[in-house]
Amino acid sequence: MESAHLPQAFAALAHEVRLDCFRLLIHAGRTGMSAGDLGTALAVRQNTMSTNLAVLEKAGLIRSQREGRVIRYFAHMPGLRFMLDYLLRDCCGGETGQCDPLLESLTEPGQGFDPNPEQPLNVLFLCDGDSTRSLIAEALLRCAAPNRFTGYSAGQAPGCCLSAAVTAVLDTNGINSHLLQPSARSRFTGGAAPHMDLVIELSEAPEVPQPQPLPPAPKMLPEPVPAPAFPGTPITARWPMPDPASAADPDAALARTFKLLQRRISVLTSLPTDRLDRQDFQNRLNDIGTPT
Numbered sequence: 001m002e003s004a005h006l007p008q009a010f011a012a013l014a015h016e017v018r019l020d021c022f023r024l025l026i027h028a029g030r031t032g033m034s035a036g037d038l039g040t041a042l043a044v045r046q047n048t049m050s051t052n053l054a055v056l057e058k059a060g061l062i063r064s065q066r067e068g069r070v071i072r073y074f075a076h077m078p079g080l081r082f083m084l085d086y087l088l089r090d091c092c093g094g095e096t097g098q099c100d101p102l103l104e105s106l107t108e109p110g111q112g113f114d115p116n117p118e119q120p121l122n123v124l125f126l127c128d129g130d131s132t133r134s135l136i137a138e139a140l141l142r143c144a145a146p147n148r149f150t151g152y153s154a155g156q157a158p159g160c161c162l163s164a165a166v167t168a169v170l171d172t173n174g175i176n177s178h179l180l181q182p183s184a185r186s187r188f189t190g191g192a193a194p195h196m197d198l199v200i201e202l203s204e205a206p207e208v209p210q211p212q213p214l215p216p217a218p219k220m221l222p223e224p225v226p227a228p229a230f231p232g233t234p235i236t237a238r239w240p241m242p243d244p245a246s247a248a249d250p251d252a253a254l255a256r257t258f259k260l261l262q263r264r265i266s267v268l269t270s271l272p273t274d275r276l277d278r279q280d281f282q283n284r285l286n287d288i289g290t291p292t
Contacts, residue, residue, distance in 0.1 A: 005060055009083055012059035017044055018052045025062055025075040029277040032065070032074040120150045121197040121273060124188055124230070129155045131182060132166055132244055132254065133202040137261050139175045145269040152196070158182035165251070169258050188230055195232040198285065204240045235282050239264055239289035264288050 013019050020042055025033060033041075039049040053073055056062045060079040065072050123141055125134040134153035141151035159182045170177040187193065241260060247253035267288050276284065 006083065006086060009059045009061055009079065012055050012061060015052070015055075017042060017048070018056055021049070021052060022056060022061055022075060025073055026077075026080075028074070029275075029280065031272075031275045031280070032072040034070050034072055036070075038073070120146070120148050122150050122152065122194060123198040123200065123268075124152045124154060124196045124234070125200050125202055126153070126185065127155055127202040128243070129157050129159060129182070131155065131159045131163060133241060133257060133261065135162065135166055135180050135182065136170065136258055137200070137202060137265065139170055139177060139180055140261055140265040141268070143175050144265055148273065149269065152183070152188065152194075153180075154183045154185045154188055156185060158184050165254055169254055173258065173262075193231050196230055196234040197232075199230055199234045199236045200285070200289075201236070201238045202241055204242055235278065235285065237282070237285035237289055 013022060021038055024038060024041060035046065035049050035053055038044075038053070039046050042049070044052075053062065053064075057064060057073075061076055062073050063076045065074065125137040125141075127134040134155060138151035138153040141149050161182070162177060162180050166180075167177050170180075188196065241257060242253070244250055244253035244257045268285075271281070271284055273281070
């Protein structure tokens with residue numbers, strides 16, 4: 001959008017139906033809405049809705065995308081940002097930098113999560129030892145959708161190699177295990193570490209110990225060491241599941257773990273990642289890890 005187009009953009013919003021339509025599309029985010037859905041939500045006839053959508057699109061405030069026989073509409077956030085930037089350009093006594101957080105919060109519904117459809121999402125699975133659950137999850141994801149996701153795994157205290165039991169369950173189910181190798185979490189926390197889009201913890205939450213009488217505190221306590229942070233701002237989620245190695249029948253537990261992870265990975269790879277903002281993606285990931 002250019003400055004010469006601003007009067008047209010403001011004029012397009014100076015209409016009750018178009019203003020309500022634009023607000024609905026902002027709320028819909030990357031999911032968008034069809035003309036029929038918009039018309040139903042606003043109680044507007046289809047031909048009237050189509051006319052108003054054409055006005056908004058010509059003004060650079062929305063964009064459209066054909067999906068089969070349906071045309072889906074989306075708010076064009078760069079156009080909205082340009083309008084707000086124009087209005088706020090000389091605000092705050094010339095200290096325009098003070099308005100940058102406001103512009104970011106108003107015009108970036110993804111809150112920093114904007115996956116590139118040309119690049120697969122990097123997904124890191126974590127568990128205590130990176131010996132079973134996280135390795136199986138990595139292998140399943142790499143097999144299920146290699147063009148859309150790249151799986152990784154890591155543990156706090158990883159073993160030296162892939163166990164025979166994990167290799168057997170993967171091979172039995174036709175999952176390639178040749179490239180799997182236990183890794184330490186520190187591999188993914190340094191400055192040169194690959195940036196993760198999603199980080200999913202698979203370990204069960206530790207039991208909360210019963211409070212015990214505290215010994216006399218020393219005069220000075222050392223500061224707690226913060227957990228290493230992953231580069232960027234990955235979305236994090238918990239899919240807790242028990243360690244099959246601690247079960248009474250480890251082989252049966254390993255088979256159940258594989259099936260559970262297979263179901264969860266199937267749901268993950270079915271998500272419309274190109275149409276979810278950060279909060280939507282977070283909610284979907286949390287739902288996947290919720291026991292049913």
